[in-house]
Amino acid sequence: MNTTSPRVALITGAGSGMGRSTADVFLNEGWHVIAVDVTAPEFNGHPSQVTPLVADVRDRAALEEKLDGVLPGIGGEIHAVANIAGVYPPSTLDSYTDELYRLVFDVNVLGVLNVMAAAKRSMPEGSAIVNFASVDGYHVSPGQLVYGASKAAVIMVTKATALELADKKIRVNAIAPGWVNTPGNAATGRMDAAAASIPLGRVAQPEEIARWAWLLTGSDQAGFMTGETVTLSGGDVIR
Numbered sequence: 001m002n003t004t005s006p007r008v009a010l011i012t013g014a015g016s017g018m019g020r021s022t023a024d025v026f027l028n029e030g031w032h033v034i035a036v037d038v039t040a041p042e043f044n045g046h047p048s049q050v051t052p053l054v055a056d057v058r059d060r061a062a063l064e065e066k067l068d069g070v071l072p073g074i075g076g077e078i079h080a081v082a083n084i085a086g087v088y089p090p091s092t093l094d095s096y097t098d099e100l101y102r103l104v105f106d107v108n109v110l111g112v113l114n115v116m117a118a119a120k121r122s123m124p125e126g127s128a129i130v131n132f133a134s135v136d137g138y139h140v141s142p143g144q145l146v147y148g149a150s151k152a153a154v155i156m157v158t159k160a161t162a163l164e165l166a167d168k169k170i171r172v173n174a175i176a177p178g179w180v181n182t183p184g185n186a187a188t189g190r191m192d193a194a195a196a197s198i199p200l201g202r203v204a205q206p207e208e209i210a211r212w213a214w215l216l217t218g219s220d221q222a223g224f225m226t227g228e229t230v231t232l233s234g235g236d237v238i239r
Contacts, residue, residue, distance in 0.1 A: 005075025013085035017182035021206035057111030080217035108150035125169035162227030178233030199235030
């Protein structure tokens with residue numbers, strides 16, 4: 001990595017929830033963060049360390065253009081990527097629509113591919129990517145048919161791109177969280193029931209997931225790890 005310029009992390013979904021917590025972890029570790037979201041995220045405590053980037057991860061060309069516009073001013077390289085932006089509307093075989101399917105797969109799968117493709121052009125050897133999957137990618141959650149399928153795709157995309165980028169010494173891993181205390185999950189009204197069903201008796205806090213994103217991409221602790229998916233469910237998937 002280029003140690004003469006600031007280390008740069010590209011984080012999508014940085015405006016709230018796990019994305020915001022992940023951005024905060026990188027900022028507290030002294031990194032510069034390109035904070036991507038559909039509306040401009042605000043980081044009042046770290047103005048000089050944040051480059052807000054308003055972008056839709058479904059639009060690869062626009063994302064590449066915007067990255068090309070900001071990277072020269074912050075060293076020209078991206079050392080870590082955290083693909084956290086996602087949508088999770090409920091769906092079943094009876095309720096799904098073509099529009100819902102396209103939205104979920106375009107954001108959750110195509111968006112991950114677009115961000116990796118746009119970022120890798122500026123990623124030196126030793127960089128790393130973490131994609132956010134979900135336990136729903138391999139553990140059935142009733143009412144999350146299309147979302148679960150999209151996260152299963154993210155797990156396979158992670159494996160395939162890890163192999164593809166290995167010769168460039170760029171590592172790619174995934175995190176599969178279970179229930180996390182985010183505004184979106186809280187809005188479902190199911191948090192108490194979820195906590196009661198988890199062996200550890202609680203849901204995860206966003207900061208706990210964010211520290212794993214940091215460990216996999218920003219620290220030196222996962223240098224021999226690629227193509228793997230780390231499950232963080234509080235034991236929910238072992239029942």
